[in-house]
Amino acid sequence: MKLQTDLLSQAAAQARGLAIDAVHQCSSGHLGLPLGAAEIGAVLFGHTLVHHPAEPRWLNRDRFVLSAGHGSMFLYAWLHLSGYDLSLDDLKHFRALHSKTPGHPEFGETPGVECTTGPLGQGIGNAVGLAVSGQMAAARFNTAEQVIFDHHVICLAGDGCMQEGVAMEACAFAGHQGLDNLILIYDANDVTLDAMADKTQSENTAARFKAIGWDVQTLTDGHDLAAIEKSLRKAKRAKTGRPQLIIARTIIGKGIPEVQGTAKGHGESGAKFADAARLGLGLPAEHFSVSPAVRGYFAAHQRRLKRAHAKWRRTYEAWRTANPDQAALLDSRHDRPTAADLLAKIPAFAPEAKLATRAAGQAILQPVAAALPLFITGSADLFGSTLNYLAAEKDFDRTHHTGRNLRYGIREHGMAAINNGLAYDGIFRTSCATFLVFADYSRPSMRLAALAKLPVIYHYTHDSVGVGEDGPTHQPVETVSGLRVIPNLDVIRPADPEETAGAYAAALARSDGPTLLALTRQAVPMLNDIPVATRREGVAQGGYVAVAETAPLTCILLSCGSELQWAIAAAKTLGPGTRVVSMPSFFRFDRQSQAYRDTVLPPSCRRRVAIEAGVTALWHKYVGWEGKVVGIDRFGLSAPGPIVMQELGITVEALVAAAGSV
Numbered sequence: 322m323k324l325q326t327d328l329l330s331q332a333a334a335q336a337r338g339l340a341i342d343a344v345h346q347c348s349s350g351h352l353g354l355p356l357g358a359a360e361i362g363a364v365l366f367g368h369t370l371v372h373h374p375a376e377p378r379w380l381n382r383d384r385f386v387l388s389a390g391h392g393s394m395f396l397y398a399w400l401h402l403s404g405y406d407l408s409l410d411d412l413k414h415f416r417a418l419h420s421k422t423p424g425h426p427e428f429g430e431t432p433g434v435e436c437t438t439g440p441l442g443q444g445i446g447n448a449v450g451l452a453v454s455g456q457m458a459a460a461r462f463n464t465a466e467q468v469i470f471d472h473h474v475i476c477l478a479g480d481g482c483m484q485e486g487v488a489m490e491a492c493a494f495a496g497h498q499g500l501d502n503l504i505l506i507y508d509a510n511d512v513t514l515d516a517m518a519d520k521t522q523s524e525n526t527a528a529r530f531k532a533i534g535w536d537v538q539t540l541t542d543g544h545d546l547a548a549i550e551k552s553l554r555k556a557k558r559a560k561t562g563r564p565q566l567i568i569a570r571t572i573i574g575k576g577i578p579e580v581q582g583t584a585k586g587h588g589e590s591g592a593k594f595a596d597a598a599r600l601g602l603g604l605p606a607e608h609f610s611v612s613p614a615v616r617g618y619f620a621a622h623q624r625r626l627k628r629a630h631a632k633w634r635r636t637y638e639a640w641r642t643a644n645p646d647q648a649a650l651l652d653s654r655h656d657r658p659t660a661a662d663l664l665a666k667i668p669a670f671a672p673e674a675k676l677a678t679r680a681a682g683q684a685i686l687q688p689v690a691a692a693l694p695l696f697i698t699g700s701a702d703l704f705g706s707t708l709n710y711l712a713a714e715k716d717f718d719r720t721h722h723t724g725r726n727l728r729y730g731i732r733e734h735g736m737a738a739i740n741n742g743l744a745y746d747g748i749f750r751t752s753c754a755t756f757l758v759f760a761d762y763s764r765p766s767m768r769l770a771a772l773a774k775l776p777v778i779y780h781y782t783h784d785s786v787g788v789g790e791d792g793p794t795h796q797p798v799e800t801v802s803g804l805r806v807i808p809n810l811d812v813i814r815p816a817d818p819e820e821t822a823g824a825y826a827a828a829l830a831r832s833d834g835p836t837l838l839a840l841t842r843q844a845v846p847m848l849n850d851i852p853v854a855t856r857r858e859g860v861a862q863g864g865y866v867a868v869a870e871t872a873p874l875t876c877i878l879l880s881c882g883s884e885l886q887w888a889i890a891a892a893k894t895l896g897p898g899t900r901v902v903s904m905p906s907f908f909r910f911d912r913q914s915q916a917y918r919d920t921v922l923p924p925s926c927r928r929r930v931a932i933e934a935g936v937t938a939l940w941h942k943y944v945g946w947e948g949k950v951v952g953i954d955r956f957g958l959s960a961p962g963p964i965v966m967q968e969l970g971i972t973v974e975a976l977v978a979a980a981g982s983v
Contacts, residue, residue, distance in 0.1 A: 388444025450742015490735025863909025
């Protein structure tokens with residue numbers, strides 16, 4: 322279709338007007354990008370993007386990610402004009418309570434929003450994950466006769482995104498893997514929030530991206546509709562085996578002369594000039610107005626998109642008929658196996674076994690991967706230590722897109738953001754791995770996974786001072802508790818291989834948020850005092866009675882992870898009135914009914930002591946302030962793990978003494 326520059330130019334001006342009106346009305350928001358990138362939006366949503374507003378999650382749509390999420394009115398305006406279920410009234414309620422137009426785009430809140438973005442650089446990482454998902458899906462499901470996946474992922478980012486480390490980690494991965502279905506548009510307006518960009522950057526972006534394996538185009542005028550369309554067409558048609566970067570030189574806040582091209586144009590400073598700006602843009606006095614001509618253009622474009630979607634649908638139905646097994650596999654992306662179904666596929670461990678829970682995880686993952694063909698895993702250069710490699714599968718790389726093992730390199734934050742992108746796409750069930758202490762590198766992405774309710778699994782190992790000789794830099798004494806306070810992130814610290822099986826089953830059965838498995842480096846014994854079924858099934862409850870008292874209840878010992886063995890040993894010394902409670906997951910336990918929690922921790926028994934090789938504060942929620950916690954409120958030591966545990970007081974003797982003093 323020929324580019325209709327006159328109508329798209331009008332659409333760009335009116336999209337600017339919608340952004341000005343919305344920000345002016347609520348006296349809050351960011352005008353810089355919606356105004357500066359308006360022509361980019363016009364070409365994308367009015368010409369280039371393959372999408373279907375009536376079916377926002379269409380499998381073969383182009384995925385558009387606004388990494389610079391502060392410019393959310395850019396996305397809302399174009400989604401509205403394109404015909405998504407986003408009304409003018411929704412735009413008028415920009416940033417209002419319970420509106421469909423929150424301050425930053427949020428996945429699941431607004432039709433057409435692919436990812437929760439806002440923290441800068443995250444959207445670039447998400448876009449890389451979406452591109453990986455697209456490559457994997459194409460390799461698994463396309464046939465010579467029917468191509469059902471051939472979409473692109475297009476991400477719009479600004480200087481702030483490009484400065485963030487997470488973005489560059491993800492971009493390096495994308496270049497190395499040759500993700501040629503990925504297009505990154507850099508809205509290069511030479512401005513950051515505080516000042517002109519030359520105060521903080523002087524790099525040659527084009528040279529940098531070429532060096533890491535990208536093709537690069539530079540638009541000297543990012544407001545030239547024809548030039549934008551040409552660059553996007555070239556990027557989409559490129560068959561170079563490299564991702565595409567378009568550097569678009571734009572004027573931030575364009576359309577408000579008082580602030581455009583300056584740092585003041587970034588936020589809402591220009592909103593006070595709304596009336597004059599509307600006049601200068603040739604817009605009518607009425608706010609939130611869209612002309613009949615622009616409405617008509619997008620209505621006609623919707624019909625074109627509908628025809629393209631219908632053509633794809635015919636191909637898709639023919640593919641389903643010809644490939645029923647593959648169709649069933651693709652449909653299974655919506656399924657969530659039950660924990661019971663998964664546990665049935667995981668063989669029981671030998672009662673005499675003594676192995677690390679990371680090694681148990683390795684054994685568990687193999688039958689799980691066989692049962693769930695769309696499950697994938699990855700590691701930040703630590704497969705040999707985290708032990709989450711799928712032995713029957715190959716690596717994902719530029720020559721083998723069906724591989725289910727992703728090697729992320731030493732890029733923990735980029736890995737976590739990429740996993741979010743894979744999860745947003747919803748085709749594959751994703752997991753990733755590193756040492757637990759490096760969760761701090763991936764924490765911002767983990768927080769967003771929890772916020773967006775993404776079912777990502779984190780297989781994080783070396784979970785305590787039991788790491789030993791590597792010393793305090795690698796001993797995560799505070800990390801587990803730090804992760805336990807993130808809303809909607811289930812942290813599970815299993816005590817032995819059977820609890821680890823239960824932990825994986827619980828994580829994979831979850832559909833409304835991420836789960837972190839904190840696994841040991843050191844070997845732990847099988848806790849044969851507890852029945853196998855109790856260990857496996859109890860994890861899903863978050864906490865359960867591991868060893869019941871055989872006399873009137875006088876004391877409760879609580880623990881998790883490798884320290885549960887010490888609680889069981891201490892109970893034998895303390896006598897038959899002692900109960901041992903395994904607490905592998907605080908949030909899961911808190912979600913249980915009050916009646917269940919009271920059966921595990923009877924309110925009548927206040928003599929409670931917890932033991933964990935980590936900071937103590939959170940345990941007081943369960944032991945009360947009358948109870949005691951045996952833990953480590955300091956950093957660790959460099960020595961063999963058992964010696965470190967002994968030196969820091971994580972022992973049976975310390976637990977017995979604490980119980981005797983309560």
